[in-house]
Amino acid sequence: MTKDMISEITFMTSAEVAEKLQLNQQVVVRKLQTGEIPGYKIGKDWRVSSQQLLAWLESKSNQTKHTERSKTERAFFKDGRLTDIPAQRKKRTFVLERLLEEFEPGKVYSEKEVNTVLRRFHSDVCTLRREFIMEGMMVRADGKYTRALSYFNRFDK
Numbered sequence: 001m002t003k004d005m006i007s008e009i010t011f012m013t014s015a016e017v018a019e020k021l022q023l024n025q026q027v028v029v030r031k032l033q034t035g036e037i038p039g040y041k042i043g044k045d046w047r048v049s050s051q052q053l054l055a056w057l058e059s060k061s062n063q064t065k066h067t068e069r070s071k072t073e074r075a076f077f078k079d080g081r082l083t084d085i086p087a088q089r090k091k092r093t094f095v096l097e098r099l100l101e102e103f104e105p106g107k108v109y110s111e112k113e114v115n116t117v118l119r120r121f122h123s124d125v126c127t128l129r130r131e132f133i134m135e136g137m138m139v140r141a142d143g144k145y146t147r148a149l150s151y152f153n154r155f156d157k
Contacts, residue, residue, distance in 0.1 A: 009049055010049070010050045011047040011049055011050070012047070012050060013046065013048075014029050014032060014045060014046040014048070017046075017053060020053075029046065036056075037056055038053075038055075039052070068090075069094045069097075072086070072091045072094040072095065075091075076095055077121075080120075081120075081122065082122040085124065085127060096131055097137070099121060099128065099132075100132070100138070100147060102117050102120075102121075103117065103138070103147050104147075105147050108145070108146050109144065109146065110143065110145075111129070111144075111145065114129055129145070132145075136148050
């Protein structure tokens with residue numbers, strides 16, 4: 001870190017942060033102690049970089065719009081696995097569309113191959129396969145599965 005870089009950083013005390021955020025100083029100190037607000041403890045008081053404070057505020061902003069699809073994915077996928085198959089049709093469709101991304105357009109899959117892909121996400125592969133067919137996302141003929149033409153362009157742009 002150069003001298004110029006250090007001189008550009010401005011630090012605020014916990015009291016100054018509290019004043020800027022219009023919060024009680026004790027609330028700010030508690031958030032600093034738990035690490036919610038990034039800061040540095042120097043002696044008995046805290047110092048907060050104005051850049052870090054701005055970044056923290058941005059992360060807390062309600063301006064970040066979460067789509068219904070992203071909310072559904074966050075609710076039903078944990079550590080890359082599907083926790084439950086949603087009962088609500090719209091949410092189930094979002095989940096199925098996410099799983100459909102795992103299949104290449106135009107490729108023909110055996111039932112065993114489809115099961116192998118789906119098992120990475122959930123153990124009830126029969127229900128997921130059936131839902132793909134019922135929603136028109138996959139076509140089954142002679143025990144072979146392919147992504148339906150109507151879903152080719154949705155994910156492959």
